[in-house]
Amino acid sequence: MEGEDKRRVVFVTVGTTRFDSLVKSVDSEIVKQELFAKGYTHLLIQLGRGSYLPSKCEGDDGSLGVDYFTFSSTIAENIRSASLVISHAGSGSIFETLKVGKPLIVVVNEDLMDNHQIELAEELADRKHLYFASPQTLHQTISDMNLSSLIPYSPGDATPVAKHINRFLGFPDD
Structure with a gap:
């Protein structure tokens, strides 16, 4: 279908946790x-388990269409069909996202204490495999990003x- 060819979907996932600050940011x-x-x-x-519900929108009026769901048995198809x-x-x-070659912005949940996920996101961002943001800086990251x-x-x-x-977690090198 002609309309489907022009669809460029941004898929946002919070996993199985609650990450309302990310959902509020993208909304x-x-x-x-x-x-x-x-x-x-x-x-x-x-x-995920969040309580914040974004504003649904069809996107027919020259704006971004918005839809959401809580959980799915797999998000693999959502990732594969996404443009970002x-x-x-x-x-x-x-x-899972990097494996299928999709551009990725990782947003760290700053509410988690001793968050080792920050280490992973920073390392992969330093290697230029993805972009890294917080909920507060997401808009600037999107504005500045150059996917190429x-x-x-x-x-x-x-x-x-x-x-x-x-090493960060204190396990010995093999």
């Missing part, structure tokens, strides 16, 4: 305007990242 007018300005047409948000993924910093979501500057992730990269995380 803000400034983030939706930045996404629309970058050529995205639809925003699909997986809410915005994810919490869970390693499963990160590596991202380096495709190769599964062979996991060993140094895993070693880095293990």
Whole structure:
């Protein structure tokens, strides 16, 4: 269908947790305007256990269409069909997205104490595999992002990242 070819979906996932600050951020007018300005047409948000419900919108009026759901048995198809993924910093979501070669913005839940997920997100951002943001800086990250500057992730990269995380957590190197 002709309309489907022009659909550029941003898929947002919070995993199985509660991450209302991320959902509120992507539902803000400034983030939706930045996404629309970058050529995205639809925003699909997986809410997890959160209580904040975004504003649904069809997107027919020259704005971003917005829809959401709480849980799904798998988000693999949502990731594969997305033009951009915005994810919490869970390693499963990160590596599932990178494995299929989708551009990714990882947003760290700053409400979690001793959050080792920050280490993973920072390391992968330093390697130019993804962008890294907080809920407060997400709009600026979207505004500044240049997806052509991202380096495709190769599964062979996991060993140094895993070693880095293990050292951070105090496990000995093998």
